[in-house]
Amino acid sequence: MLLEKKNAIIYGAGGAVGSAVAHAFAAEGARVFLAGRTSAPLKAVAEKIQASGGAADVATVDVLDEDAVEAHVSAVAENGGSVDVSFNAVSLPQTGIQGKWIVDMSTDSFDLPMTTYPKANFLTARAAGRRMAAQGSGVILTITASPSRTAVPLMGGMAPAWAAVESLSRGLAAELGPRGVRVVCLNAAGMPETPQLTEVYGLHADAYGISGEAFHARMAERTLRKHLPTVAEIANVAVFVASDRSSAMTGTIANLTGGMIVD
Template identity: 85%
Template sequence: MLLENKNAIVYGAGGSVGSAVAHTFAAEGARVFLVGRTTAALEAVAEKIQASGGVADVATVDVMDEDAVEAHADAVVRNAGSLDVSFNAISLPQTGIQGTRFVDLSPDAFDLPIATYPKANFLTARAAGRRMTVQGSGVILTITASPSRTAVALMGGMAPAWAAVEALSRGLAAELGPNGVRVVCLNAAGMPETPQLTEVYSLHADAYGISRDAFQARMTERTLRKQLPTVAEIADVAAFVASDRAAAMTAAIANLSAGMIAD
């Protein structure tokens, strides 16, 4: 198994991407620590992981609260012995953020993702980096989306926020690399089976005056394989990148856009 005897924190584990990654990490042998703001959602994920023979712990933590993040990371190391993987999959509801032109967007709506995503990733990565540096090993994963590197209308502050997370990931990799810590960002195109993408595609479809299915078809056509990535595909790559088999990979933006971005 790719992650046997590894301890992994998954932030935003109650969401579609976070829960899928947590399931895959557990299936690959990791003990997963599920973190989020809604206990019921986390417990539902934990129950499924445990029913499949995996090991999962649940903690309700606000990732914008640096003291809470630090205390939880301490608890993981104290209880499990190490912190080997950290993955941040937090997200915001996108209504009022996407689907509006910059010239019509309020400053608060523009600022919300920029104030949230980079800071949340900074706090969780900092907590992981401090403890991984001491143990001399570890992997920090972040996730963004293709508009960080392409020209896409109606994204509001999301594309700048994702670009900031990618820059943060590279800087962390440079600083933590000499201590045996890798940092990789997963850049994905939209995963249409997730509730958040249903919301996002509906916002963009409404702005263009077309159906959600028509907008999804438009996005699908932009990929080279004419198929958007699935959550399971993202989770599989996350597990590989977090494993020792990807030991040479750091400061990288892993392209999971199905060819929407050509590197």
């Protein structure tokens, strides 16, 4: 098992990506600590993991509350003995954030992702990084999407926010690398089976006056494979990057766009 005896914190574990990564981590032997603002979806994920023989703990944590984040990471370290992996998969509802031209947006709509995603990743990475640096090992994972590195309309503050998360990841890698901690950002294209992507593609489709299916097809055509990545594909890479088999990877953006971006 790639993550045997590892303790992994997953923020946003009740969502589509966070839950898939939690299941994948647990299947590879990790004890997963599921964190999020709402307990019910976290408990549902934990119950499925436990029913499959995995180990899962649940905590309600607001990732924008630095005291709550610090307290939770301290509890994980005390309870599990170490903090080996931290993955931040938190997200915001996108209605009112995407699907509008930047020149027509309100300041609040543009500002919300800019003040949420970088801060959330800073607080969770800082808390984990302190413990990992002290123990001399660990992996911090972040996740963004292809508009961070391309010129895409109707993204509002999302693309700049994702770009900030990628920059933060590189800075953390530079500072924590000498202390045994790796930092990798997963950059994905849209995952069509997630409820959030259905919402996002609907917003963009409405802006262009086409159907959601037509916009989906347009985005799939932009990839080299002619189909978008799945949540399972993202989770599989997250497992590999979190494991010791990717020990040479840090300070990088893992390209999971299916060729929508070509490095």
